[in-house]
Amino acid sequence: MEKKKTKEKTLPEIKEITTCEATGQMLKKARDEGVELCFDRAATMKACPIGENSACCKHCSMGPCRLNAKDPYGKVGVCGATIDTIQARNFGRMIAAGGAAHTDHGMAMLDLFREVVNGNIKEYTIKDPIKLVDVAESIGIETAEKTTEEVAKALYEELERTYTQVEGEIPFAQRVPPKTLETWRKLGIVPRGAMREIMEMMHRTHMGVDQEYNNIMKQGSRTALSDGWGGSMVATEISDILFGTPVPVAAEVNMGVLKENQVNIIVHGHEPNLFESMMQSVNSPTLIQAAKDAGAEGINLVGMCCSGAEMLSRHGIPHAGNFTSTEAIMVTGAVDAMAVDVQCIQQALSKVADCYGTYLFTTNPRCHIEGADHIEFHEDNPSQCTDDIVIKAISRFKSRKYPVQIPNIRNTGIHGFSYEYINYMLGGSFRGSYTPLNDNIINGRIRGVAGVVGCTNPRVKQDWVHVELVKELIRNDVLVLQTGCSQIALAKAGLCSPEAAYLAGPGLSEVCDAVGMPPVLGMGSCVDNSRILIAASEMVRVGGLGESIAELPVAGAAPEYMSEKAICIGQYFVASGVYTIFGVTFPVVENTRFHDLLFSGLEKQGLGKWGFSVDPHEMAQKMIAHIDSKRKALGIDKTRERKLVDMAERRDLA
Numbered sequence: 001m002e003k004k005k006t007k008e009k010t011l012p013e014i015k016e017i018t019t020c021e022a023t024g025q026m027l028k029k030a031r032d033e034g035v036e037l038c039f040d041r042a043a044t045m046k047a048c049p050i051g052e053n054s055a056c057c058k059h060c061s062m063g064p065c066r067l068n069a070k071d072p073y074g075k076v077g078v079c080g081a082t083i084d085t086i087q088a089r090n091f092g093r094m095i096a097a098g099g100a101a102h103t104d105h106g107m108a109m110l111d112l113f114r115e116v117v118n119g120n121i122k123e124y125t126i127k128d129p130i131k132l133v134d135v136a137e138s139i140g141i142e143t144a145e146k147t148t149e150e151v152a153k154a155l156y157e158e159l160e161r162t163y164t165q166v167e168g169e170i171p172f173a174q175r176v177p178p179k180t181l182e183t184w185r186k187l188g189i190v191p192r193g194a195m196r197e198i199m200e201m202m203h204r205t206h207m208g209v210d211q212e213y214n215n216i217m218k219q220g221s222r223t224a225l226s227d228g229w230g231g232s233m234v235a236t237e238i239s240d241i242l243f244g245t246p247v248p249v250a251a252e253v254n255m256g257v258l259k260e261n262q263v264n265i266i267v268h269g270h271e272p273n274l275f276e277s278m279m280q281s282v283n284s285p286t287l288i289q290a291a292k293d294a295g296a297e298g299i300n301l302v303g304m305c306c307s308g309a310e311m312l313s314r315h316g317i318p319h320a321g322n323f324t325s326t327e328a329i330m331v332t333g334a335v336d337a338m339a340v341d342v343q344c345i346q347q348a349l350s351k352v353a354d355c356y357g358t359y360l361f362t363t364n365p366r367c368h369i370e371g372a373d374h375i376e377f378h379e380d381n382p383s384q385c386t387d388d389i390v391i392k393a394i395s396r397f398k399s400r401k402y403p404v405q406i407p408n409i410r411n412t413g414i415h416g417f418s419y420e421y422i423n424y425m426l427g428g429s430f431r432g433s434y435t436p437l438n439d440n441i442i443n444g445r446i447r448g449v450a451g452v453v454g455c456t457n458p459r460v461k462q463d464w465v466h467v468e469l470v471k472e473l474i475r476n477d478v479l480v481l482q483t484g485c486s487q488i489a490l491a492k493a494g495l496c497s498p499e500a501a502y503l504a505g506p507g508l509s510e511v512c513d514a515v516g517m518p519p520v521l522g523m524g525s526c527v528d529n530s531r532i533l534i535a536a537s538e539m540v541r542v543g544g545l546g547e548s549i550a551e552l553p554v555a556g557a558a559p560e561y562m563s564e565k566a567i568c569i570g571q572y573f574v575a576s577g578v579y580t581i582f583g584v585t586f587p588v589v590e591n592t593r594f595h596d597l598l599f600s601g602l603e604k605q606g607l608g609k610w611g612f613s614v615d616p617h618e619m620a621q622k623m624i625a626h627i628d629s630k631r632k633a634l635g636i637d638k639t640r641e642r643k644l645v646d647m648a649e650r651r652d653l654a
């Protein structure tokens with residue numbers, strides 16, 4: 001066991017690092033055993049203050065150039081680039097990188113769909129033909145006289161334009177509320193095709209091209225929208241069509257889902273096809289028998305991070321933890337194999353895996369990791385990869401060398417609130433509709449809707465900001481929609497169960513009791529944020545809450561974000577009209593014109609705006625104040641008095 005001694009003296013106490021008890025237990029064990037995790041590295045790796053402020057540029061070899069955040073206009077780069085240009089270019093490139101990740105994932109899903117429809121891949125089929133027809137009709141494809149195969153082919157051809165089209169508007173622009181779309185057209189930010197937008201974003205941010213921050217951010221919005229209403233939305237819709245649209249399912253989360261006497265396999269990443277095939281492999285009678293022959297009671301498949309959130313929502317597969325727990329879980333000694341595909345896979349997993357004899361497998365040609373074995377996943381023969389991983393996991397179980405210590409913590413909740421199910425849940429099967437939601441917002445029982453999403457980040461106390469923020473929102477009658485690692489944080493805190501309605505304010509709790517739903521609705525992976533966009537469009541369409549997304553009493557937050565994908569998601573929500581608040585840190589210098597553009601200028605153009613706070617309570621107050629201002633503008637503020645639950649009342653409620 002090769003272990004690296006961490007400098008314990010400099011490390012913060014575990015209770016300052018995470019509110020996830022299971023992760024805390026494993027962090028302590030790791031420290032005792034001299035194994036370093038991301039929390040330890042975050043404590044010893046001081047963030048570069050210039051980079052944190054996005055006040056540096058390394059876009060050419062006349063630099064790198066560092067500007068001074070305290071005196072942002074006191075200096076320019078060697079080429080003369082101002083702080084606004086430098087920040088806008090950096091921000092634009094973060095959007096491009098985040099959008100590229102989602103878009104490439106979406107394109108991979110669409111490639112798979114094409115091959116399934118053309119009969120070249122037989123291992124997957126269309127699981128949800130009703131959704132196929134719904135999606136096709138939503139973008140104007142005539143379905144009446146067509147077979148499922150004909151509709152699927154027509155849909156493929158249309159959706160391919162999302163990526164490859166060079167002129168015109170992406171297909172899902174047809175789902176955008178007309179007034180929102182009109183604003184985009186006026187600003188010239190309707191995406192043409194994702195590849196073109198990402199390419200143009202990279203071009204414009206090259207040295208010596210676009211040097212006007214407003215103009216750079218127009219392309220930033222266009223690129224982000226090509227993700228939210230393009231790459232990500234295609235990924236979600238195609239995944240539902242191929243693997244089934246989620247409906248509520250009771251499932252367990254937290255590290256206690258590992259089983260000491262079983263072969264434990266974790267899938268981590270973002271692509272559902274690897275996970276779907278792994279489900280087949282772990283259910284193979286031959287492999288189950290092999291596991292039993294090795295002395296195991298069975299094979300236990302669990303998810304982590306966003307692959308896990310998607311499978312939790314779609315199939316009720318147990319989920320072991322979010323992003324910053326992916327190393328810690330291997331410290332249990334109980335993980336026989338972890339299979340990863342793309343995105344949010346920390347390179348350090350390979351070292352921790354090595355410390356505990358866990359097999360770490362990369363499976364996607366886009367992601368290899370030094371020290372990890374690569375078994376490539378091919379959709380035309382998926383079991384070759386997944387069976388192989390199961391066999392290796394069984395062999396590791398048979399020769400487990402390290403003591404197993406699994407935190408005995410599991411939390412049950414309900415997950416799988418797709419846009420479609422919310423429609424059904426609120427309106428019933430014969431009159432499925434968002435009208436009851438709008439009615440409850442108009443009558444004030446529900447104050448507004450918040451999307452709380454995004455990562456966990458070892459620079460802040462794991463899960464704490466998510467949980468505190470969401471608790472405060474629901475106490476104030478704000479219905480919360482969730483995706484990604486945030487959903488897992490709340491699930492671990494027990495808020496994804498209908499019983500959590502007692503924590504909600506009186507109006508929201510009344511609605512939850514009537515419908516039997518939790519006050520926090522988990523919708524899937526971070527890619528599935530597109531479900532929130534569709535829900536917002538539907539709220540506009542059914543009426544009574546304004547004509548554009550910007551008029552809705554809604555807000556968004558990513559309180560513990562870390563990835564460029566999160567920045568792209570934030571920008572597509574802002575460009576769609578939503579006030580979106582981030583925590584941890586924000587890559588912009590205050591008191592600059594670029595900061596003003598993001599935090600107020602975009603709103604004046606008819607879009608949404610960015611916000612920032614590291615304090616969950618302040619974050620909640622800002623979101624609620626925004627929701628209330630939208631209620632006032634809609635003339636529905638009289639239905640509920642503006643009254644925020646303050647600290648004292650919070651204590652009483654607690």
Ligand code: SF4
Nearest residue numbers: 057060063065077079
């Ligand atoms: Fe410096 Fe301008 Fe080159 Fe950036 S593009 S590194 S600001 S000279």
Ligand code: MSK
Nearest residue numbers: 306344454455484526
């Ligand atoms: S996995 S992008 S840590 S949500 Fe989607 Fe979680 Fe954030 Fe990755």
